[in-house]
Amino acid sequence: MSTSTPGTRADFEYLDQRDELRSSRERFDLPEGEIYLDGNSLGAMPAHIPARIEKVIKQEWAHGLIRSWNDADWYPAPQRTGAKIAGLIGAQGHEVIVADSTSINLFKVLVAATRLRPGRRVILAERGNFPTDVYIADGVAELTGNQLRCVEPDDILDALDEEVAIVSLTHVNFKSGKRYDMARITERAHAVGALVVWDLCHSAGAMPIALNEVNADFAVGCGYKYLNGGPGAPAFVFVAERHIPHMRQPITGWHGHAKPFDFDHHFRPHPSIGRMLAGTAPQLGVLALEAALEVFDDVDLNALRQKSVALGDLFISLCDQQLAGLGVELRSPRDGEQRGSQVSLAHEQAYAVMQALIARGIVGDFRAPDILRFGFAPLYIRYVDIWDSVVALREILEQKEWDRPEFLARKSVT
Amino acid sequence: MSTSTPGTRADFEYLDQRDELRSSRERFDLPEGEIYLDGNSLGAMPAHIPARIEKVIKQEWAHGLIRSWNDADWYPAPQRTGAKIAGLIGAQGHEVIVADSTSINLFKVLVAATRLRPGRRVILAERGNFPTDVYIADGVAELTGNQLRCVEPDDILDALDEEVAIVSLTHVNFKSGKRYDMARITERAHAVGALVVWDLCHSAGAMPIALNEVNADFAVGCGYKYLNGGPGAPAFVFVAERHIPHMRQPITGWHGHAKPFDFDHHFRPHPSIGRMLAGTAPQLGVLALEAALEVFDDVDLNALRQKSVALGDLFISLCDQQLAGLGVELRSPRDGEQRGSQVSLAHEQAYAVMQALIARGIVGDFRAPDILRFGFAPLYIRYVDIWDSVVALREILEQKEWDRPEFLARKSVT
Structure with missing residues (x-):
């Protein structure tokens, strides 16, 4: 690719002019004069959110009060918002619901999944997965008398055997941006009788995902990254239709009851x-997320993915050109097909380098110990942002x- | 009390004039011309919430973006908000934190508590507790190999024996409004070596609670009832200082880690x-709840409780006077000391009666099968509201x- 890399800022401006997703940037309220490459950590704010939330607060809460659970359709909002997310991840509307946080949904799904494979004892995971995924799996293993087996990404398929109850993986790694082949792993896991839980935190909203096409079992994901639901937005959970009737998740609260407002003494799952x-x-949070998802209306997810890969490819090519000999090393796959929507670079002073970038209005993030992480949310990142970021990084x-x-000087970072 | 019940609307207006909490009503944005007696289900909106949330959305999220976790102090908001709630429930600031929902916090606490009493096998609960409490306890019992023992409220003390690991009770019953003697039950439970979990959903913010004075172990509670945090506001959890180092809750997500942003492979609890x-x-939700708690600034919780009891006593006396022979039966304790901040009446057509009241702008709620529930949030309910409600009910x-x-015609009710 580097032979054909555009060589001037004007070349990147030209790419923006030709970008069929160009107008989607106008759906966001972005800080002026900044380049925001951290939408994989907290998505930007869709411009219509303040008006929606003002209505929720001033009318539906303050004046509708308790009636709004029915009259403002609050009650079915988790289902309704889940159905909208289903369209982004290749699921049916009734297979996805919005609830709680990713950690909690993962906990529920893992416990429920172990109950579907009572004769097996192993939860298989990636050692370098996002920590909460490993922590939760470890906690579930302890609680349910199972065993957590952590291996390197390339060893997942070899580690599959008939002891494995569940494979728990994140589709796109938070640090390297490396993407698993979801179809292949799901198929191979099923072949040994295991179930698969996919964490879509770093892929939902950044690329098309085909859960049902690959015959996925379960998935969880985050509302506040590429889905732009706002800080701490609620998460989502997918359960394939065939598993729903058998899912017994352990946090048996009243909203999961078949008839919550009958106030039965005994729990019967919905x-x-x-x-x-x-x-x-x-x-x-649910209503903000629901509103935020409107930015995806009429967006072609294949075009979204194409742009995402192009942004990453161009970023890597420019880094090759401009950062040679400056102590930077690529830590993401060079092949766009193997990446999510981010590129990670290593530098021994990564923390300070990121602070210097932020001081120039270019916001990516740092991941310990030495990673500079750049997320390219294709709905609002321009080609010219790639040029400007790499030039700034070189300087x-x-x-x-x-x-x-x-x-x-380190301060706490998120 | 009924001998001294004021007999005219003017008498109730006079009580409002003398009410030392009168001005706190102005801190809320309430629907005009309505009487809202459902603050025990969804609290009214503090008037300053829209401005606070507008700032959170338009400045902190849209323009601060990821930096706001540090720069806008989002990161310590759960601790900060918990510390504010601690002041309302007789706890130390560092013993309370805001997180998730009541159901989820109860799940975490119950599992952690069973781990503190490994030789015992019984979770003792009230049969008529709010369903989610019983469902969660049942789910925890199944998951941890324990047994749920449900008894009637008056049989709790007799059911305490050395098999009991945990007593899980709601301080004020959601249906009857009956209040447990927290000090006595905690003491007797400790005497047999059991731990106690108190659900404060129907008492926090409606009366002073003295968790540390009664030597309480654990408590959970709701942010959206008397704390006025908004629809689905996050909940809180209290762990007595002496238990914190030993609490091993099962949902081991990254925000509970000692160093979340070190991205360690192994979970070490904070x-x-x-x-x-x-x-x-x-x-x-956390930031809305934090802001909402400002309505309690400078409020004397003893005066709050006095007013709450007075409102309930007057409501009951007026019902005695005005509703005789109209098919209504009191289902809450007559003695104010034994009540929370609500009064429940039974009527065989309770659902339709409540709909008729709501049509007149008097909003309480219905609880199956036959309960009319009236909550008196003392910060914004006036004495004259009591008069007007009972007169309307009589008509x-x-x-x-x-x-x-x-x-x-029934529609779904919340």
Whole structure:
């Protein structure tokens, strides 16, 4: 690719002019003069969110009060929002629901899945997965008398055997941006009788996902990254139709009951995906997420993916060209097909380098110990942002601009 | 009390004039011309919420973006908000944190508590507790190999024996409004070596609670009832200081880790109450709840409780006077000391009667099969609201105003 890399800022401006997703950027309220490459950590704000939330608060809450659970359709919002997400991940509307956090949904799904494979004892996971996934799996293993087996990404298929009850993986790795072949792993796991849980935190909203096409069992994912639902937005959970009637998740709260407002003494799970709910849904968050999903209306997910890969490919090519000899190493797959929507670079002073970039209005993030992470949310990142970011990075590295006390001093980072 | 019940609307207006909490009503945005007696289901909106949330959305999210986790102090919001709630429930600031929903927090606490009493096998609960409490306890019992023992409220003390690991009770019953003697039950449970979990959903924010004075172990509670945090506001959890280092809750998500952003491979619980967190906090909800708690600034909780009891006593006295022979039966304790901040009446057409009241702008709620529930949130309910509600109820019952198709037809209720 590097032979054909555009060589001037004007070339990147031209790519933006030809970008069929160009107008989707206008659906967001972005800070002026900044380049935001951290939509894989907290998505940007869709511009219509303030008006929607103002209505939720000033009318539906303040004046509708308790009636709004029915009259403003709050009650079915988790199902309705789940159905919208289903369209982005290749699921049927009734297979997805919005609830709680990714960690909690993963906990529910893992416990329920172990109950579907009572004769087996192993949860298979990737050692370098996002920590919460490993922590939760470890906690579930302890609680349910199972065993967590962690291996390297390339060893997943070899580690599959008939002891494995569940494979729990993140589709796109949070650090490297490397993407698993979902179809292949799901097929091979099924071949040994295991079930698969996919964490879609770093892929939902950034590319088309074909859960039903690959015969997926379960998935969870985040509402606040590429889905732009706002800070701590509720998460989602997918259960394939064939598993729903058998899913017995352990947090048996009233909103997962067949008839929550009958106030029965005994728990009977809802016949639908509703059984994955526990307590009352965090409505402000659910309604913000529901509204946020409108930015995907009429978006061609294949075009979205194409742009995402192009942004990453161009970023890598420019880095090759401009950062040679400056101590930077690529930590993401060079092949766009194997990547999610982010590119990670390693630098021994990654923390300070990122602080220097942020000081210039280019916001990516740092992941310990040495990773500079750049997320390209294709709905609002421009081609010219790629050019400007790499040029800024070159200047910072060439001039050792990162070597200042205010950049070197660590504060807590998220 | 009934001998001294004020007999005219003017008498109730006079009580409002003398009410030292009168001005706190102005801190809320309430629907004009309505009487809202359902603050025990969804609290009214504090008037300053829209401005706070607008700032969170338009500035902190849209323009601060990921930096707001540090720069806008989002990250410590669950601890900060928990510390504010601690002041309302007799706890130390570092013993309370805001997280998830009541159901999920109860699940975490119950599992952690069973781990503190490994030799015992019984979770003792009240049969008529709010369903989610019983469902969750049942789910935990199944998951952890324990047994759920449900008894009537008056039989709790007799059911305490050395098999009991945990007593799980709601301080104020959601249906009857009956309040347990927290000090006595906690003491007797400790005497047999059991731990106690108190659900404060129907008491936090409606009366002073003295968790540490009664030597309480654990508590959970709701953010959206008397704490006015908004629909589906996050819940809180209290762990007594002496138990925190030993609490091993099962949903081991990254936000409960000692160093979440070190991305360690192994889970080590945070040394503080922070270990009760799992995933990313639902920030819109947490920040709304934090702001909502300002309505309690400078409020004397003893005066709050006095007013709450007075409102309930007057409601009952007026019902005695005005509803005799109209098919209504009191289902709450007559003694204010034994009540929370609600009064429940039974009527065989309770559903339709409540619909008729709501049509007149008097909003309480219905609980199956036959309960009319009236909550008196003392910060915004006036004495004159009591008079007007009972007069309206009398007219509805005398004229059988409830006997209309639109009131009799059930829709889903929350």
